[in-house]
Amino acid sequence: MHLDHELDEKFPHRHTYSAAHPQRPDGTRRALRIGLGGPVGSGKTATVAALCRTLRDQLSLAVVTNDIYTREDAAYLLREAVLPPERITAVETGACPHTAIRDDISANLEAVEDLEDDLASQGAGPLDLILVESGGDNLTATFSKGLTDAQIFVIDVAGGDDIPRKGGPGVSTADLLVVNKTDLAPYVGSDLEGMARDAKEQRGELPVIFQSLRGEPGVGPVADWVRAQLADWTGKAAHAA
Amino acid sequence: MSGAAAALLVLADGRFPAGGHAHSGGAEAAVKAGRVKDAASLGAFCRGRLHTAGLTAAALAAAAAAGHDPLALDEAADARTPSPALRRTARKLGRQMMRAARATWPCPELDALAAARPRGAHQPIVLGLAARSAGLTPLDAAHACAYENISGPATAAVRLLSLDPFDATAVLARLAPEADDVARRAVEAAEGDLADLPAASAPLLDITAEAHATWPVRLFAS
Amino acid sequence: MTTVLGAGTPAPARPAPPPMPAPAAAVAPRVAVTPVAAVAPAAAAGPAGVRAHVRITAASDGRGGTALPLLSGEGPFAPRRTRSADPARARVTLVGAMSAPLGGDRLTVETRVEAGAALRLDSSAAMIALPGRVPGHAEYGVRLTVGEDAYAHWLPEPLISARGSDLRQHLVVDLAPTARLVLRDEQVLGRTGEEPGRLSTRLTVRVAGRPLLDQQLDYGPGAPGWDGGAVLGAGHRAVGQLLVVDPAFAERPAEPRMLGETAAVTPLAGQGLLVTAVAPDALQLRRLLDQSHIFTSW
Known part of the structure; x- marks a missing residue:
């Protein structure tokens, strides 16, 4: 009678309502969630695409995008075919990505849980990693700890080499700071050493990776950092179980 | 009012993390069609x-808060929502409201509805049940629902039209007595036979919701 | 008790509705009611308005056709059996017998389409709600019951809400799980160039007692926000719906689609499809509804 409820039967109830647990309600390990944020044009989507290409053969992964306009970043990832379409979901944010990743994370939690449930029900096995990408936003936009386990903040050398000095929650507290497009530094007159110094000043022991996706090692160091996070997470989850 | 006034403020706060910020309540489509272009047309839109x-949703919320069977109300909500795009939106927001409500005011009734409708029940019903769980009255639930029905489009219009936020808030303030009236009518209806719950509908909201759902580029999810 | 009217029965006298917009305070002319048959209870017309009840029953005739064992009317409507394009299916046309509904009137049409029968019910002309001699609103109730494997088409001409009128219409449809239905409901708000009266109309449809569709529309003076950008929008004075219920939709729901900017075809949560349209006038509204869903009537 009620055609809309077909999915209710297909996917029994299992959503969590507090996000912090390492396990899904059915007791299986949930995927590690890593957020990627940063200003517009810093290369978040390109980094996500490169990570997918590098990691997709070793890990089961999926991506959630948070766009200002509908689902542009998701459309880009689909066009680039970095992952099959069922592994990419777009969250609509009402023009406010920072609200959707920090203040009201409910839509993003639905998205990550739906990806886990849908892929499991398609026989694709458990997901290892979900990358949650924020639409380009300002320097204060950070991910809620209720949504992601770790976050990467992506800035670029062309956005001004004074960004690390200015700090802000993204630069100073992200688990990893990526300074992207180092290949452009000579052209835009950015001082990489100064940026590294300022970042160290703001972040203390928290890691910083300088990256250029044009040429070697490309996204390699960031992918290694993600692998290390995942190993740590898997160990913790095994311990919790 | 129930005496739990602060709990009502928590529930009705635009910052309550239940996903409302991503929805315009039909305002984005109305702005594109030129039907909402300034404070006056925003006022007429919100009033309608x-x-x-708003009345239909408030009555569903009041009935849920009064303890009526949420699954019967969910079926009544389906019958009052011919647009599949709006049914999807209502269930999506219901699921998000459920998550927030179970974290803030946990109760077995919310758990039971979540288990029966894992992809989400219609949002006003979840809101009504959340109000009940928070110790609020059916009138409180109806107030929260009626207010949210106009505050969503008003906030969206500020972003879509760069409308003066003071003007948009004044629109809401001028509609406040009517929102009170709608909440009272919703509660009266919820005290009667469920089959007679209000079914007031707006043809343009239904029609434009379908069109909006197909837009390739938009700011709001609905 | 019942009176079966042949198509040739002369229509009782009725005045034509006023062709021009009537001033708000005008009282429509009224003639004495001619009972359609001596055995039928006469419709009462008095200071309280007309109370009239039409009853129609269609039943399978046992030979693959549809018989009309009950066809009774009084007051403003005379139900006539009219020529059907499909001899195996019945057609009844409501012929207006007087101006109605006016303020204070209580009109009811009760139709049963029993198991296996097929009935098309339509009307000879638009129904115009007018202000009455007595204060207060008019009520027009339609009750349609469709049995197992039965088929009903409810295709009346539009309802026009004239200035100063106040009509509450309620259509209640009860369908058996295997019943099929096509229902068209059109409202025109004011005659040409005229402000509308107050019109409230509710459509309640149940399948096996469970709600399938419940919608109430409220227009005109005293209905807050009805001409704003959420409800009708500027320049739209005709609104209509086409509802199709068919058990086949349970297997294969209709695809949602737009018809221009102001009409949409939507699959319901149950076994139905609803077309909702708004338009500047009755003609453009009918054009939208006609192109929305192709079906064959009889």
């Missing part, structure tokens, strides 16, 4: 919405 979709 309040007395149609």
Whole structure:
């Protein structure tokens, strides 16, 4: 009678309502969630695409995008075919990505849980990693700890080499700071050493990776950092179980 | 009022993390069609919405808060929502409201509805049950629902039209007595036979919701 | 008790509705009611308005056709059996017998389409709600019951809400799980160039007692926000719906689609499809509804 409820039967109830647990309600390990944020044009989507290409053969992964306009970043990832379409979901944010990743994370939690449930029900096995990408936003936009386990903040050398000095929650507290497009530094007159110094000043022991996706090692160091996070997470989850 | 006034403020706060910020309540489509272009047309839009979709939603919320069977109300909500795009939106927001409500005011009734409708029940019903769980009255639930029905489009219009936020808030303030009236009518209806719950609808909201759902580029999810 | 009217029965006298917009305070002319048959209870017309009840029953005739064992009317409507394009299916046309509904009137049409029968019910002309001699609103109730494997088409001409009128219409449809239905409901708000009266109309449809569709529309003076951008929008004075219920939709729901900017075809949560349209006038509204869903009537 009620055609809309077909999915209710297909996917029994299992959503969590507090996000912090390492396990899904059915007791299986949930995927590690890593957020990627940063200003517009810093290369978040390109980094996500490169990570997918590098990691997709070793890990089961999926991506959630948070766009200002509908689902542009998701459309880009689909066009680039970095992952099959069922592994990419777009969250609509009402023009406010920072609200959707920090203040009201409910839509993003639905998205990550739906990806886990849908892929499991398609026989694709458990997901290892979900990358949650924020639409380009300002320097204060950070991910809620209720949504992601770790976050990467992506800035670029062309956005001004004074960004690390200015700090802000993204630069100073992200688990990893990526300074992207180092290949452009000579052209835009950015001082990489100064940026590294300022970042160290703001972040203390928290890691910083300088990256250029044009040429070697490309996204390699960031992918290694993600692998290390995942190993740590898997160990913790095994311990919790 | 129930005496739990602060709990009502928590529930009705625009910052309550239940996903509302990503939805315009039909305002984005109305702005594109030129039907909402300034404070006056926003006022007319919100007024029509309040007395149609707002009244229907408020009555569902009041009935849920009064303890009526949420699954029967969910079926009644389906019958009052011919647009599949709006049914999807209502269930999506219901699921998000459920998550927030179970974290803030946990109760077995919310758990039971979540288990029966894992992809989400219609949002006003979840809101009504959340109000019940928070110790609020059916009138409180109806107030929260009626207010949210107009505050969503008003906030969206500020972003879509760069409308003066003071003007948009003044629109809401001028509609406040009517929102009170809608909440009272919703509660009266919820005290009667469920089959007679208001079914007030707005043809343009239904039609434009379908069109909006197909837009390739938009700011709001609905 | 019942009176079966042949198509040739002369229509009782009725005045034509006023062709021009009537001033708000005008009282429509009224003639004495001619009972359609001596055995039928006469419709009462008095200071309280007309109370009239039409009853129609269609039943399978046992030979693959549809018989009309009950066809009774009084007051403003005379139900006539009219020529059907499909001899195996019945057609009844409501012929207006007087101006109605006016303020204070209580009109009811009760139709049963029993198991296996097929009935098309339509009307000879638009129904115009007018202000009455007595204060207060008019009520027009339609009750349609469709049995197992039965088929009903409810295709009346539009309802026009004239200035100063106040009509509450309620259509209640009860369908058996295997019943099929096509229902068209059109409202025109004011005659040409005229402000509308107050019109409230509710459509309640149940399948096996469970709600399938419940919608109430409220227009005109005293209905807050009805001409704003959420409900009708500027320049739209005709609104209509086409509802199709068919058990086949349970297997294969209709695809949602737009018809221009102001009409949409939507699959319901149950076994139905609803077309909702708004338009500047009755003609453009009918054009939208006609192109929305192709079906064959009889």
